[in-house]
Amino acid sequence: MRAFAIFAGIALIGAMIFTVISFSSSPATQQAADQPRRETLQERLKRLPGDYRGWAELGLQYVDQARVTGDPAFYTKAEGALATAAKLNGRDDTVLTGQAALAAGRHEFKDAVRLAESAIDANPYGAPAYGVLADARTQLGDLKGAQQAVDKMLGLRPGVAAFARASYAAELRGDRDAAREYLEYAHADAFSPADLAYSRYYLGELALHAGDLKTATGWYAKALQAYPAYTPALAGQARAAALDGRLTEALDLYDTVINRLPLPQYLIEQGETRIKAGQRADWTLLDAQRKLFQAAGVRDDLTWAEFLADHGDAGQAVKHARAEYARNPNLVAADALAWALFKSGKPAEALRYAEEATATGWQNPLITYHRAKIEQALGRSARVDPGFDPTLSALARFS
Incomplete structure (x- = not known):
């Protein structure tokens, strides 16, 4: 899910939380670009230790580095x-927005909302704060509030960041055409290699989750043409290859992905692909x-609720899923709780959460599969997509 996977190296674990400073980047090139900039800013702060916006910018750069490197330090x-x-x-609104970004990166979304709203009170025209607010509200299951923040951001600063959030909001309400259209706007607006790669990658993800592997593969390739070090697009190629049955190619790609960016989402995808290929997964x-x-x-x-439900202790999965849902009652958390309850032998209790996860019309193949299996266990008539491969469930989680 694009808006979860969103601020931390955890971003790519079920959604996409956007950073305030840079919208997309890869560890190899972004680190190389950011390092001298950070050193210059640090030198400036030694000369001007009272520059609070400089300190805020430095903090935001560190938040961004956590996202693109996967290093939570x-x-x-x-x-x-x-x-x-x-x-x-x-x-200061820049300081408050930075604090909101950090809170979101640590998955403290209630704090992120509070801080982003304080930033907006300080400066109602600061578009980045609306972006953080939209992300955090989405995580908390407040889709109406998130849409309001997205609309405000579109009015203040239409561009890649705003269009991508509008795309995600449309996708969550089941409008794939609008989601694609907003991403096309983002692509048309992009001019930096990172933004081009970003918009192309998510156009590929939309195609992948619609079952169009050929179109998805094409977008991933175009993303890498724009930005060869953009790791998410390489992971997309691995995903498409695995789902197409090209397991050896997929595993070779995952080896490169993991060497660059060992995020939990990628590690789980690699492990499932190894199992599919008849190998042992090493967790x-x-x-x-x-x-x-x-x-x-x-x-x-x-992450651990989803992982344990498929590859570990279902009882522990329920524990993690309940904790996540209690803090962040969003669509993905509802699905995770539904699936964990089902795997622990409680389909009747699971159904409520499965219905909640699909209530907006979101056409995600994984949550659709989960609901169908739960309904079948209760003796209801439900169709399971024959093209969906449950042995590669992590590959269907929206990054």
Whole structure:
């Protein structure tokens, strides 16, 4: 899900949370580009330690680095820089937006909403704060409030960031045509290699989840033409190859993806592809990444609920899913709880959450499959898409 996967290296785990500074990037090239910029900013802050917006910008850069590298240690650095900015001027909208971005990156979405709204109170014309607000409200299941924030952002600063959020909002209400149209607007507006790659990648994701592997593969290739180091597009190629039965090619691609960016989502996809190819999945690195995120203060019960329901202890999956849904009652959390309950032998209780996950008309193949299996277990008539492969369920999660 595009808006979850969204601010942290966790971004790509079920959604997409956008950063405030840069909209899309890859670890290899973005780090190379950002490093001298950050050093220059740090030098400036040594000369001008009272520059609160400079400290806020540094914090935002660290938040972005956590997202593109998958290294949650950057959140701790962001926290320090933003704390300094807040001490100097805690009412500035840039500082508040940075704090909201950090809260969203750590999946503290209620705090993100509060801080983003404070930033908007300080400066009603600051488009980035509306972007963070839209993302956080989506995570909290407030789709109406998220749409209002998206509309405000479109009015203030129509561009890649606003169009992509509008696309995601349309997709969640089941309007694939509008979702594609907004992404095409984003693509037309993009001029940097990163923005071109980003918009092309998500056009590929729309096609992939509609079952059009050929079109999806074409968009992923075009994304890499614009930005060869854009790892999500490489992961998209791996996904498409696996779903097309080209497992050896997919695993070779996943090896490159994991070497660049060992996010939990990619590790789970690689593991499932290995199982499909008759190999053993090794979840050691996944467990290590989980501990790193926990140490950095990132709460991500969603990933572990989804993973454990398919590959571990269903009872523990329910525990994580309930915790996630209690904090963030969104569509993906409802689906995760439904599936965990089903896998733990409770289809009657699961049905309520499966119905909630599909109530908006969102045409996601994974949640559609989950609901159909739950309804079948209850003796209801439900059609399971014969083209959906449940052994590769992680590949159907929207990144």
